[in-house]
Amino acid sequence: MSGIESINARRRPIVRLGVFLISHSLIVSVICCIAAILALLLLPVLAKSTYVSENALMPGSANTMLSNQEVSEADRLVKDVNALSLESVDAGINIAKLIARYMADLGAEVCYHKFRRQQNQFNPLHFFLSTDPVVVQRNISCSSFGVNTVGVIRAPRGDGKEAIVLVTPYNSSRIDAAEASSLGIGYSIFSLLSQVTWLAKDIIWLAADSRFGVYAPVASWLKDYHTPLFSGLGQVNAGVCHESNDLLKLKDAMVSDTNISKIFTRAGTMAAALVVKVVDRHNEADEDTLSIFAEASNGQMPNLDLINIVNYLAVHRQGLRVKVEKFWSLLDSKFLNFVGETVELLGKVAKSLNPNWRFGMPVAEYVEGTATLASSLFNQALGVPTGPHGAFRDYQVDAITLEISPKGSLKSMGQRIDFLMRGGRLVEAVVWSVNNLLEKFHQSFFLYLLTSPSKFVSVGIYMIAFALLIAPLPIVAASLCSDANRRDSSLSKEGSSQPHASADEPNPTLKSWRWLHAAKSVFVIHFWSSLVTLLPHFISKMPSGTSASSLLIWLSLCILSLFLLYTILGSPFSHITTSRPQEWAILKSVTVSAAFIGLCLMSVINFATAEIGALLIVPMCLIACPLKLDLQDWSFRALIRAASNLTLVLIAFPPATFYLLKGGIEGSDSVSVGNFWNWLETLWAWNSATYLYIGMVHLPCWVLCLNILLHPR
């Protein structure tokens, strides 16, 4: 005893701390998990108010110059577009021509950008790379072309190194009043900026033809802007389609109008991009509202300063109500309301103790903040951009979507002009502010979650919850491993008196390598999971149709391949001997380590995914224990453990999680079997890393936990 004591005394404090934590792993993991969930719930309280970090932006320092003249011209464009859309069913190319004419009249450089609808193909080998433009589908029908109209204003005294992009998407096949007025806003600013002398950056106005979705035209324009093809590939494809009516019309337009450039017009490096969208929501009618969408692919966000200036100018200059997306269903949540009340109470108590402690917030604000935060976290975790601005982020351009909805009807002229004036002034002020910028956006945060348009949680705060969640994983792994080893050694000490036990273990030095077997089975599962991740690629190539059947095929293939691998490489259960009762503990320890590594890697790629994933995986991993053991024990504690094990494993099964979340958010009636497959398809179509995470971290971890649950000992 004294010998151990002296060893302990000689150890350094950090080692002693480690040993202490490992020996109390149960308490530590419980405390950490509870603290993590508490930290997550407290995030809205810890949110800071936003502030404009870059001084050069100076939002609102200049008076907006947009006058009635530009707005009435813009209104004329809106009327013309509306008239065109009434005239013919498919007014696509005519609208483009109209916009081009209006642009050219302002003295801008105008060109058409023709693009093809691109089917998003899952390409497992080029996952993080952008899709290869060389992949050309030959059998494309000629009707699948869209035409963007691009206008460029050169800054009179600028050097043309940088540009600001304005995007107004419109659906050329059926344009409505709201989209027409978004074009109106674009035009009013464009006509103002073509006259001003203060511009330092060029202005690009992209009237994006969104007949194939809002994202595709912007993405393909950006691709042609950044990686043009010089060899005649585009020509070959265009040559096939000479019969196409639209294209001929386009050619006519190109030939007839000398002001329209036949080549792709370019400006310099993009400094920022604004997507302006008008949405007519008739029901909420008291104020003009502005919704900001910022999430790009894989949880990337634009610089917070861009959101700040938009929010500042919208609220303080134009008097718009600014919103960001939130989960409406969470607003009625009883639990959140209860937490909010507690927080408010705590805040009051703190205030009564010391008036300087500003802690706590009203219940309504808390619940709203949490709903916004959850939506922000969810959208980032999904890794699918929430609008056309996502295409810009792939080229390191900060971009957001401004969705403006008017309070009144856009049909009446007075209200429309008032609305155009407001929207135009907002965008003008933002352009002015960005124009002031000497450097690119770099001052403010890139990693943040929004809890309201004017409040954010920075990475330094929201990573606490994640760190607390994954902290117990290595500790538990170490404690399980050391426990198993100790029991083993004590067993072998006991067994040394018994001759058959020693015969069972011929080589005691191999004892410390016992985890190798567990590691092998973990590796087998991970190998299987990476195979399974690639399977949907082949399934999607099969002609047979519905998503439900594809899902079933995928699931059955998964199970089949798992058993196949088990028979070839051996299952975790194949190596069990009676002398090693703690086999499952070693397996669990390795599983937990693998989950830890996976989560850490994912947190680098997409933090939000890792955070939500950790919420699901960590409790499941920590609590996993063979059911057989629990059932043998038959005590209350064991039963509870078994029950919670079963529920956690059920919840964490990816399809089950998806259906539960979907049912929770949208209501249970919208759920159908094929939904999960469709969801997976969108994930891989958008090149979301979340798909990889589900396939290569979450799924193997879940299967391993299931293995542990079903472990014979």
Add this chain to the structure above:
Amino acid sequence: MLLPRQTRLVLFLLSNLFFIPITFSLVEEQEQFTEELLLKPLPDRKVLSHFHFQSRAPPTASYGHHHRLFPKAIYQLVHKYRIREMELSFTQGRWNYERWGGFDPISSNNAKPPGVELWAVFDVPEHQVDAYWKNLTHTLSGLFCASINFLESSTTYAAPEWGFQPFTGSLRYGTLPREAVCTENLTPWLKLLPCRDKAGLSALLDRPSIYKGFYHSQQLHLISAEFKSGELDSGIILEQTLTVVLQPGAKRTGLAYFQPSWSMSSIFGRQITGKCVLAKSSNVFLQIDRDAVSELKDMWKEMSVNSDKMSKSLWSNPYFELSRAPDRIKEASSINSDSASILYEFFIQKCSKSESFDLGLTWKSSFVWSCPKAPLHATRFLMGSGNERGSIAISLRTTELNRRLMDADISEETCKLRVDIFQMVPWYVKVYYHTLLVFVDEKPQALTDVIERMHVSPSEDKVSPGLMELALKLPCGLNSAALTVEFSKGFLHIDEYPPDANQGFDIPSAVISFPRFNTRLHFPKDDSERSPVLSYTEVLLVPLTTPDFSMPYNVITITCTVFALYFGSLLNVLRRRVGEEERILKEKAANKKTGWISILLSKLFAKLRGRPSESPKSPASSSSLVSLKLLLKVVLVASVAVGWQIEFLELCGFERIDGEKFLDLPIEKVDMAALVSAGSEL
């Protein structure tokens, strides 16, 4: 110029009286100053005004070192740095080659890249050129109040072999694309003029109006034959030009292509009150473009106006009208075209001092034309995204002129269009020259087929920029051509980042020249030298990886924290006596009944220290009582401590003085015996 005004005048009169007959025979030997202003309406409702001042100094050998007109600073500069030719330009804005033309002498010579461009040819041995260049940049920097001295560093300038100008070895070229141009650069430039901006054409230069324009380029071109051995010595010629593109009439009219009428006073806000008396000639020209003239002539033909009326109506016709009758009308011929541009000449000498000279142009009907363009229109842009790699693309596209020219030549099989490209790239953009690809009409070409001559000097890290000179021979009937070359982005040392590093880094403009095409200068004389057609491409902005510049601060903070922790624990270890502490702890534990909190703490502490807990177990029932007692004790001590501040001392005999701010104990009240006993107690 320190002479009083009157003496100067007298001297001037004297020189006029006596020297003119003598110097008449020796024109070459006299100092000369001429001033000219060219005005030209541009197709996009703007007006180009081009000021041209020329000073000429006779060779030193025959004339000596002292000058009346020629600026001393420039003369000394030429002599000190042995300059054969030099050009310095300050430019703001971009020349629009599409709309303002690319095939006239002004666009070839006076359209410059944004910022500062400097090139110089030295008449010194090749190994001394760099040293001379460095000194020259510093001198110019002082002379023109600009940061030209940044061109001193060998990473910012290059020595083109043949792609830029044909001076091998002694030519140096550098640009500063980010230099801001303002009046502080204009003032020293004006100081070189004999009349400054007090009289003559330069009096028009109203700062707010010339800096309000769309393009502003101020240049200084120096040609000296002082050091040429064996050639005819023609002295030093200093040409100062200022090219401005202004928009007359701020408000946009409803009709997009209706040319606005303008006059000198409306675009400059000033008028010419007379010539600079020191100038030999002082002329104003108004040029109507070739296309415009042919358009006009077509219209005249339609109206069937006979020819003798036409010449009369050249300055006042149904389409436009000049406010004054020109003194001379020239039709400057240009290469193979049926029509020529018209040049109206006005002599300022003729206008009297009482009446100011104000030329105006009034358009009477709307009118569309286009400027002559260079054979190929060049644009340059960056490709790719991300912080690792990218490529530079130069795209050349045919223009109407080329199409027109080539239609004539298309019969010849061997027709080739020669294009020279000169491109300088800073070292941190590491260009892989082997990845050069050339596409002609969207088809990739073998380099040997299209490249006639090529000179590449790769960049050397932190020493010299990369340089690429290409002579392309392209087929005449081409529609478009493109060149791409890949690069990777380098890393800079932290002190090599410029201010505002997050903006990105500039790649200077490439120079595209067409050596087979020449433009002719219309002034000062018709027999002036022809210059090749030249155009500059855009400046590019490359975003490089930039460190977080607040990092040093963070590093300092964390280092200080680590130091504090280290020294704190070191001192702790050094002054600690472990055995003694343990003994005291044991005693305490033996003597004291402790509360459950302290037991827990000591347990935890012992765990952390790796020793079994030594504190005796105390009954749990008494613990709450004990802690209550402890709390009471603490409160008591605290209140006593607060009270002690004043009350206790007052009790002891202190008195409040000075508005109750101080406590004072009168010396006679001090009970020494009590103090001594208290001291011994303590």
